[in-house]
Amino acid sequence: MATAEHPAPVAHKTELPDTLSEIGLKRPDNKSGIVDWLTTVDHKKIGIMYGAAALFFFLVGGVEALMIRIQLMQSQNDFISAQLYNQLFTMHGTTMIFLGVMPLSAAFFNFLVPLQIGARDVAFPRLNSFSLWTFVAGALVLNMSWFFQFAHTVGWFGQDMLHTDIVPAGGWFGYAPLTSSEYTGLGTDFWILGLQILGVASLAASFNFIVTIINMRAPGMTMMRLPVFTWMTLITSFLIIFAFPAITIALAELMFDRYFGTNFFRVAGGGQPILWQHLFWVFGHPEVYILVLPAMGIVSEVLPTFSKKPLFGYPIIVFSGAVIGFLGFAVWSHHMFTTGLGKVATAAFSLLTMAIAVPTGVKIFNWIGTLWGGRIRFPVPMIFSLVFIWMFMLGGFSGIMHSAAPADAQQQDSYFVIAHFHYVLLGGILMGLLSGIYFWIPKIFGKQMHEKLGYIAAGLIIIGFNVTFFPMHYLGLTGMPRRTHTYLGDMGWDFWNAFATGGAMLLGIGVVIVFADVVVTICSKARRCSNDVWDGRTLEWSLTSPVQEFNFARIPVIAARDAFWEHKHGNKEIGAVPGDSHGIHMPSQSWWPLLSGCGFIVFGIGMSMMSAGVPLMGYVSIIGLVIVTLSIYLWALEGPGGYHLKVPEAIGSANTQPSSQSAQA
C-alpha cells in the first residue's frame, strides 16, 4: 500500500523518543526493567509471567497437598483441625486447577502460539496483558483469604461471626446447599469472586488466541499445517469460551443467593441444589479437557522431535482433539450418576462417556505409531512425555470403569476417584507440562536445564507419584471416603496411607528440584545453548534463543507441515515475506490493563468484606468497578499506537539459520 519512506523514527526500543497517546499521556514504550514488565504487551514476556505465577501457585497447592497427606499419614491423626483440612483440600483443588495448570498452559499458549504460526504477536496485545493481570487479580483474591483467616484468628473481625471459615472450605466444586450462607462463611464469597475474576481472564485470553490462530497465520501456514500444540490451543480456547459462561452464571446465581436472598439453590424457596451440579459440571467436564488438551499438544510436539519422525496420523490427531472437544460437552452427568438422574439419562451419559474414550485411545495409538520405527532419543522431555502416555492411560482405564454407572455408584466419593483423577491430572497433565518445561526452556531463555538433575527429578516424580496414588485405588475400593479428615485405626487403611504419604514426599522433592533448577537455569550464565537444541521441527526453533522481541525479522512463508524440519532436512525451504522500508511495527505498551487488574482486586476484596459485614465495603467494591471501567475507557482512548524497530541486518538477511548450525542434543 505504502511505498513512501516511513515517517516514524526507527531505532532500538529504548532509544526512541517518547510518544504520546491520543489523550496526551506518555506511553511506557521505551522503558526497561520493572516498568517494562508491568506494562509489556510482548506475548513472550506475558507468557513468562504466566509461567512464573503458575509455578508459584503449584508450590502453594503442593504444600497444601502435603499437609493433607501428613494429616492422613496415620489413623486418628490430629496434625491439623478438621476445618483447616476442609480449607486445604478446597484450596488445593482450586489452586491446582485454576492457578496452576490453566496458567501454565496459558504460559505455553502465550509463548508458543505466535512463534509457531509465524506471527509477531497475538491479535490483541493489550488484551493479552489484561488477561494476565486479571488472572493475577483473581489468584490474589482467592489466596488473600488466608491472610484474612489469620486476621480473624488474631481477632480483627470480632468474635461474633457465624462462620469462621474465611478460606474457602466447600470443596473445589462447591456443591449447593453447602455453599449457602447458612452453612459456609466468607470463604465461599472469596471463592465465588476469585473464580469470577479468573473467568474474565480466561475468556479474554481465549478470544485472543482463537482470533490469533485463525487470522494471524503466516502465508502458507494453512490450518492443516499448524503444529499440533497450536491446534490443541485452538480447541482448548473454544472449550473455554463455551464452558465458562455456565459457571459464571452458576456463580452469579450463587452470589445472588448469598448476597440478596434469592432462591436459586435454596430448597425452602423452591430452588434445587441439583441445578448447581448440572451447571457446574456442564462447565466442569469440559474443564477437564481444557486442562488435558494443551498437555496432549505438548506431547504431540515432543514425541516426533525425539523419534525423528513426523507425527503419525496428524489429521487424525487433530480430528480426535476436536471430537474430544465436542463430546466433552456431552458427558457432564457422569459426575452425577448417584443423584438419581433416571435410567435413560444415566444410560445415555454412560454411553457417551465410553464413547469419549475412543478419540483419546486413537491419540494414544497415534503417539505409539509415532514412536514405532523412530530413531528414539531419551532426553528429559522425552522421558516425561513417555510417562505421560503411560500414566494417562492408567487414568483413562479407571475412567472407563467410572463410565459404567453401576460401578461408579460404588466408587463415587471414594479414594478410587481421587486415584483416577490424579492419574489424569498429575500423571497425565503435569507430566505433559513438565515435558514442555524441559523442552522449551532452552528456547525461552536460551539456556539448557541440568540434564542429570532432570533425570533424578523425573525418577523421583514418577516413583513418588505412583507410590502416592496407586494405593489409593485399593483404599477407595475398600471404602475410604474422599475428603475425610481422619479415620479409625481398625479400618485397615493405616499402612497404605502411610505409604502414600511417603510417596507424596518423594514427589514433592522431585517437583522442588525441577522448579529450583528452572530458577538456577534462568539465573545461570554458563548454561547457554544453541538455537535449535533438540533438532526441532516447528517454526519457533528457527529463531534465536532467547527469541528477539519482534520474533520474526521477516514474516516466514511456509511450504510444509513441520516447516523447520523440512527446511533443514528436506527440500521445502522456509521463505520470507520481503521487508519494507519502515522497519518492524511493534505494538505500544500500556498501563491500563494492569490498572484494570488492580480494579478487580479492589472489587473482589470489597465484595467479600461486604459479606463479612465490614462497613462501607459496598462502596469499595463499586470503586473497584469504577477503576475497571475507567481503565477500559482510558485504554480505548489511548489508541492503538505502535512504534518501529530497525531490522537488524544480520538477522534480516537470514531469518532462519542454515541447517549445519543446528546442534544435536
Place this chain on the structure above:
Amino acid sequence: MSQATTVDDLHHEAPTCTGIDNKKLMMWLFLASDCMFFGTLISTHLIYRKLHPAGSVVEGDVNILGMFDIELTSFSTFILLMSSFLMALAVSAMHKGQIKSFRNNCLGVIFFGLIFLGCQVYEFQHFLGGQAIYSYTGVNAAGEDVTGEYKGVADKQDAEHAFHLKHHDFEITGFKQEQVKVPPMSLQNSVFGSTFYLMTGTHGVHVAIGVLWLFSMYIYSFTGKLKAQNAMDVEIAGLYWHFVDIVWIVIFTAVYLVEYI
C-alpha cells in the same frame, strides 16, 4: 489510496488470513460465548418454571399473568427491534463516511435503547409493588363525605401514602385493603422472581452497556477521529446491539408470550 502519511494509515487493517477483521471475529466469538450466558439463564428460568407451575413454592405468592402487562412489553420489544433498524442505518452511514447521518441514527438508537430501559424500570417497579384494591372514606375540599375505590400497590402504607400525595386536599378517614390482586414479586419471595429478575436484569445490563458504548462513540465522533475507515468499530458495536436485540426476542417469547398459552 494515495500515499500514506501517518503511522495509522500505514498499519490500518493489516490483511488477515480469513479476510475478516480481527476485531469483528473477536466480537463474533464474544457473542457465541454470550449465547451460552443467556442460554444458562434462560434454561434456569424454564426449568424452574416447569418445576413450579405456580411460580413459587406456595400457590398465590406470585400472580404472573396478573402482573405482566403484555401491551407494554410488546411496545418495548417493538422499540428495541426498531432500534436495530436504526443501528443498521448508522453502520451503513459510517461506511459511506456520512458522519452527520451516523450521529442522527446513533442518537436514535440511544434514545430507543433508553425507552426500552425505561419500560424495564417501570415494569420492575410495578412487579415489585404488586397491586391491591382499597376502599376509602374521607372528606373532600368542599366538605363532602366521599367513598370510593382505589387501585394501588400491595403495601397498604405505601398505597395510602401515594393516595394522599395524589389527593392532598383530601382528608382520609378510612382506608381499607379489599383485595390483593397481584402480590408483590421480589428477588427473594419466589423462585420466579429470582430467575426473572436475574435474567431480564442481565439483559438490561447488556442494553445499558450498549447505550453507554454508542453514546461514547457519539461523543467520540465529535473529535474528528471517527472516519469511514473506522467503520469497523461502529460495525462491531452494531453486531453487539443486534445480538442483544435477538436475545430479547428469545426472552420475550420464552418468558412472556409462553405464559399466555
